[in-house]
Each structure stands twice: as structure tokens, then as C-alpha cells.
Amino acid sequence: MPEWKEEIRKRLSRNNLAPAQEAEIVEELAQHLDDVFEQARRSGATEAEAKRAALQELAGDDLLHREIRRSQKPAGEAPVAGGSGKSNALADLLHDLRYAARLQRKNPGFTIVAVIALALGIGANTAIFSVVNTVLLRPLSYKDPERLVMVWEDATRHGYPRDTPAAANYIDWRDQNQVFEGMAAIADTSFNFTGAGDPERLEGRRVSANLFPLLGVEPQIGRVFTAAEDQPGAQRVVLLSYGLWQRRFGGDPGIVGKALTLNGESYTVVGVMPARFQFPSSDDEAWVPIAFTQQEAASRGRHYLEVLARLKPGVTLAQAQSEMTTIAARLQQQYPQNNADLGATVQPLQEHVVGDIRPALLILLGAVGLVLLIACANVANLLLARAAVRQKEIAVRVALGARRGRLIRQFLTESVLLSTLGGIVGLAIAYGGLILLKAFIPENISQAREISIDLKVLGFTFLISVLTGLIFGLAPAIQAARFNQIETLKEGGRDAATGGSGKRLRSLLVMAEVAISLVLLIGAGLLINSFLRLRNVDPGFRADNLLTMKVVLPEPKYEELERRSTFYTDVIRRVESVAGVRSAAVTTNLPLYRQGNSISIVIEGRPAPPPGQELIVVTRVISPGYFDTMSIPLLKGRPLTDQDTSTSPSVIVISETMARRFWPGEEAIGKRIAPGRVRSPEDWIQVVGVVKDVRQFELNADPRPQMYLSYRQADFFAPRDLVVKTDVDPASMAATVRKAVWEVDKDQPVSNIRTMEEILADSIARQRFSMLLLAIFAAVALVLAGVGIYGVMSYSVAQRTHEIGIRMALGAQTTAVLKLAVGYGLKLVIAGIVIGLVAAFALTRVMSTLLFGVTATDPTTFTLISLLLIAVAALASYIPARRATRVNPIIALRYE
């Protein structure tokens, strides 16, 4: 008889079996081959044929080796059933993944629905997180930005907790403090850039020479300012922004050292800042040294600076604040006239840059978190339903010895696979969503342009995807692992999850979905309500058919009042002669745009108010046609007229709030006031008229006292804005009106051409942004919740088809059956609404800063939203119930 053992050993050599085990296998297999050989010989084969037949049993060189290796693996073919105790985590995971992938492919409908729900939730989270990441989390692009702070005057008594400091105060702070490495002042300015093509208005800043070293930024080419250049009377120098350098000089590398004309004066270019540099605003295109004049440096009455400082290493914000409070208190003692009640407050630069979008963003982040929870609940419900269908599979596995932990792991692998798919699709949704988002994000969020999906965002998406999978997978997994095996086998595969805990769990999930979407809907409802009220606020003027533009006169050229007046008079006359223009006017500041000027006044016959209780009045210098052009109604007296000139007595028109507050119960007309202090009898100005309030700063703030002076009489502020009432679409008039201005002075820049309606819309852009996003998320939540309720009701009705069939066969009316099914759904929904109302009552309080005109617990919103949700839920329960009643009782009865 041939010897087989060598052949067998050769094949087993790579298996590295224990010698004893190998010997046994070789013996057993050799015997088998002997038997085959003998059998073949007995049936008449030659020795060679019989040997070949026996060797064929070994089937090539590799099969035995592979099969033996597989048989040695602990988990082997049936991973979940593997009850040997030992297990290989990685192999299990791979196997579970393969199994899960197969399962998803087998149920494409289920997979698609689940992935879409998850993708919506994860996508919304990714999009909002990338905004939060860029705006709130990413450090500013300066050196050690966490040590940079803004220092403000604290003028809370006047309603300005963070007021722009006066120069003399800034200088005292700078010289007396021990906590800052350095302090720099910044002042708003703008330049008329002429002598090279079209005249242009440039936004810019006067800055301390040490601002750039303090920020830790270097110029792209050239140098920054020297301390010597930051002195009055020094040679005029300018730093250009990268954008201006490219736009107007074609990126000329030889620009440094060249001269350009700003405000009619010659400035030497010393450098160009890098493209990414912006401080404080991305609008700035040129910087010049601040070089305080002596008069400026002594002023404590004009508050117009922004002050940046860098904390010394190791100094905390609190230490800096306490030092500044001490210095401010000293200045109060020293200068009671100006500094009474004036504190100083230190604010991290990051907080200043981010501004008041922070609460809105955090609320949105919370909202998308809730949307994701609803998506989780939906998918958990789907999985529960599927787990019910898979009871038999689980029963067999448990029968074959699968342990509970192993089963749970298998289920979790499946859910995490689902959520990861959802995450991938969600990323795509987030990418598209961000493009939309950027279109809506308010322009005054300076980092808005930089919002993108970076590694941190990707990490976040991955993390929430996995977490999501664990959250929504856990309930079905535990549920599946806990069910009663004997019961299931006995029932011959009847769904164990239809009764008892499975049903309870699904009901709970529906309640949770309803509760969460109620919270979101109420939040969105409150914001929509606020926004509508905000839009309906009467701004005090009519914004339609108004075109506005900035026409800022360069001071050297138009220093005297007379020259300015002539220019404006000419411009107004010229513009009003253009076809399609009804009227034109100028003003120092348009409403709802930039803050503008306020001054303190004294009233004739009353003692000057004590320091800290000055009468502050928003002051606008206008041309007489302003009230007509803006449609601001005159309530009493007369408007300003062309007869109010520099030679006639000074007059003002005041707002109703000013009249009411300063002369309560008295006639304001005829009273006299003076700006600042009275030095001579000519300083008194008489009130001749009262007009309706205008919301100068924000739509959602109460109007403050305001007064209007004629541009022919007021020397201290020069008008900057031209406003034109048109008969046609105002935007279409822009070019013609600008040409009319140039006909008066061809070197006069015209900038910021916008319609008043745009300005009005921009002033509530932040509110629109929050409202729109929250509304979108709430709508997604409502749809998800509706689908969730529909799914659960469909399932529960399908489970009860038999019962419904019996009822119908026994003569139950369709309506009675409908009532039964819809009633069950509504019971769940109402329970959810009660929970949601309690949660909303607690949660919407965090929104109160975003609300206007409604309280965070507005009963109308709460009621309407609850009713809306009940209606959606009723519909979602009605459709499947209706379907059930249409079933033929005979079929229903047979349906098992």
C-alpha cells in the first residue's frame, strides 16, 4: 500500500500544528486514504489508478492547508455563534463589518431612508460646526492672539458699557499701566484718493506706530511706521493694503517710496501689508500714523478711538482689568469734569472680533444637535422594526451559543456602519449647505469668508457619526439581545418586539421625537415672530425709492463752512434736475448705518447737569430737504428751510422723544439749547419744529433724543451722505446721480452706493440669519418627526391588521377603527408635546437675547406650534390607519 503520510505532512507543514495534533491528523487522514485506495482496488482499479483516486482526495496542494487553518480559528464561520470564550476582536470586527455591509446591500430601501435621515442631521451639524469652528474656535491670525485685548471706556451711565476712549485717557492708560506690553490707538478715517484715474473714497485708519509690532504682523514689502513718523508735523507716510496695491497699482513692486495724493496731500508709501492681514476691518485699504496733535492729545471729551493692548506674559485678564479700574478711578478724581463715572474695561480681542453672533451660533449648534437626535430616534425606530423581523436570526444565534455582548457588538457595528455612511453623505450636504450659508451670513462677521471644512471639522463629523451610530444602535441592540429566546422559538418566529418592551421603546422614541421637534419649532417660531415684528417696526422714515451714497468732502479743500455749503447746494440742485429724481438731501449719517455723532447739550434756564448726567443727543446735520426726501413727518412747528443760513439765528428741529424727555408737559418749540458749553449768547439755538422719531442705530432699540441742524449753520459736523428720492428703481439711477456729483467737482469721490432698502435689510441681517437657519432646522425636524410617527404608526397598524380585520368582520365602522388607530398615535404625540412644552419653557430662555417684541415663553407661539405638531402627527397616523381600514377583512384574517 502506498505511503500517504509524507504527502499529508507536506501539506500541513505550513500550519505549524503542535506535533501531537499533527500526528493525529496525519494518522486519521492516511487511514481514510487507505480506505479509498482499497475500495478502488476492490472495484477493479489498477494500483496506479487507485493511488491517483486516493491522492485526489487531498485536492491539490493548498486546500487542506487552508481548511485546517480555518478550522483552527476560534471565530471561524459563524462569528456570532462562536461560544468558545476566546475571541479575536479584530477578526470579529472585520467579520461584523462584512456582515453589516451585506445586510445593508440586501435592504437598499431601509439603508437609503436611514442614511438620508442621518445625513441630514450630520450634515447640518457639520455645516454649523464649521461656522462655529471658524468664527468662535479658530485663533485669530496674529501672534499669540490670546494675549491681545481691547480696552474700552466704561460709560455704562450713558448707555455705552464699551465706549471708544478719548485720546487723553488713552495716553494716560498707556503711560500709567504696568500690565501691558504695549498699547496702540486706532481711529477711523477715510481718504479721497485722487490724481490717478477716477477719484476714489478709501476706508482707512490712523494707527499708532506700534500697532503692527503689537499684533505681530510684518508687511509684505517695505516697512511699518517708525515712532518718529507717529508725531504731529512728521512727513506724511502711508501703508497700503494688498488689495489696494493690486487694484490700483497692479502690484507694482517698486511702489515703496512713491507718492500718492490722499485728501489733497502727498503721502509717501512705506510698505504694503500681506493679503490676509485685516485689522480691525477687512474694508480698510490704507493706514497712516495717528500722530495726535497737541489739542487732540489733551481731549477727554471726544471719544473716538479703539485701543488694542497686549498683556505682558503671565498677566491675567482679571489682573489687567483691576489695574485699569484703578487707573480709571484715579482719572475720575483728577478730571471730574469729563471723567466722572467713566471706568475702563478690558475685553479679549477674540470676543470683540466675534461680536454678538456668539449666542446665535451656539443656539444654532444646539438646534442642529437636536435635529440629529431626532434623526437618531428615527433610525433607532427603523432598526427596532428590523430587529423584530430578525428575531429568528438572533434566536438561532443565541441557540448556537452566541453571548449577549457579542450580539450587541454585531448590532452596534451595523448601526455605526449606517451612521458612517450617513456621515459621508452628510459631508456632501454640509459642503453644499456652506455655500448657501455663506450667502446669508451677515457681512459684519469678519471671518465669514474663511469658513470652510478643515481637518477639525472632518474630525468632528467623524466623531459625531460614530457617536450617532452608538446612540441610535444601542437601544435596538440591547432590545435584541434581551428578548426571550424560548418564546421566539415557540412562537415560530412571531415578532417578539411587537409586544411588551419593544413597543414601549418605540413609543418612547416617538414621544422623544415629538418633544424635541416641539422645542425646535417653538424656538424657530419665536425667532420668526421676532423677525416679523422687527421688520414691521416703523423706522420713522420710508425706505422705498431711496438711493444713498457717500460724498465725503476732503477737509483741506473744503475747510470753510461756506465752501461746503456751496458744494452741497450745487450738488443737490444738480441731482434734483436729473430726470427721475424727486428730491435730494445730505446728512451727516444715514439711519441704521453707522453710529454717527452724539453731543451733550445744555438747556437755557436750567443749571448745567452734574458730571455723569449730561444730556446726550444724537445729532444730525442735514440739508432742509432731508425730511421730505426721507418722508419723516413733521409733527409740530416748522422744518428747516433754505432761509436758515449762517447769517440768520441758529435753529434746530428735534425728535418727539427729545421733546418729551427734556420738556415733559411743556411746549418745546421756542425753547433754546446749546451744544457743549455756552460761551456767548450766539451759542443758543432755538427749537423750531418737532419731527417723528427715527431709529438711528438699531431697529430693535428705542429711539434716543435726536436733533437736526442745517448744514448752513452747523460748523462742527460736515454732511457725508447724499440721499436721493427717485420715481423709478433707485438702483438704476446710481450712475446718473454720480455723474451729477462729478459735474460739480470732478475730483470728488463717490462711494458706498446703496439703496436705503438694502441698508434696512442689512441692519437686520444677523436676525434674518438666525431666524432663517433655525427655521430650516425646525422644518427638517418637523419632517423627520412626521416620517418617524408615520413609520411607527404604519408598523403598529400592520401588526394589528389581524385585529382590525376581526373588528371589521364583526361590523365595526370604518370611523371607529380609524379613531382607534389615530387615537393611539395622538396619545403618543400629546404625551410628547407635554414633555416638549416643559423642555421648551426651560430652554427658550437662553434665546431671550435674540428675541424682539416677544417673550421667550410667548403663549401664542407655544399654542400655535403645539397645534401644528398635533396636526402633522394626526395626518401621519391617519394615512396608515386609513390604509388598514381599506383591507378586505378576509385577507386581514388570513394575514399571519
Add this chain to the structure above:
Amino acid sequence: MPYKLSQMLDRELKKGSAELLILSLVEDQPRHGYDIGNLIEQRSRGRLRFNVASLYPLLYRLEKRGWILGRWVEKAGQRRRRYYRLTAEGKKVLAAQRHSWQEFVEAINRITGLEHA
């Protein structure tokens, strides 16, 4: 049976049912590997066949799971052989597998209408 179908059955069904077949064959009495292989071939009238390279590893795997137990037995006048018998756990598994196999076959039959053919 056409060649192609037989190949397919061989491959797919064998994979799914081999465990069940082996468990069933050792249910009543202990058997050695050659015996099991022969019985499968005979009772399936030659349609199912396991070669040594797949049969024994399968036996080892079932043994490793504790569903069958192999033991060397020497009978008078014969060489010693390894006999496999069903364990208590194997009995449970066999019941469950039989049940689900029956259901599977019934389901297939119901769909394909084979029982009326």
C-alpha cells in the same frame, strides 16, 4: 441532473448544509470520517461529495465548537479509528438547524412551487 446545476448545488448548498449533514449523521451512532464521507455520498446518490481536504477540517471545527466529540477507538481485529459522536450541545444546535433548514426549504418550495411539480 444537468452538470452545471449539480456544480452549483455542490458548491452553494454544501457550504450551507455541511454542518447539518454531519451533525445528522452522527446523531444516532458514533461514526468515523470515512464512514461519514461514504454515507453522504451514498445517501445523496452521489450528488454530494466531500473530499478529505474539506471533510476533516470541518469535523475538527465542529469538534472545536463542542458540538461533536472525536475519540480513538480500537476494535478487535481492526486498526484504531477516530469516531465522532454528537454532544449535548450539538443536539441543541442540530435541532435549531434542522428547524431553520426545514423552514428554508418550505419557503423555497412555496415560492418556486416545487411541491406541486
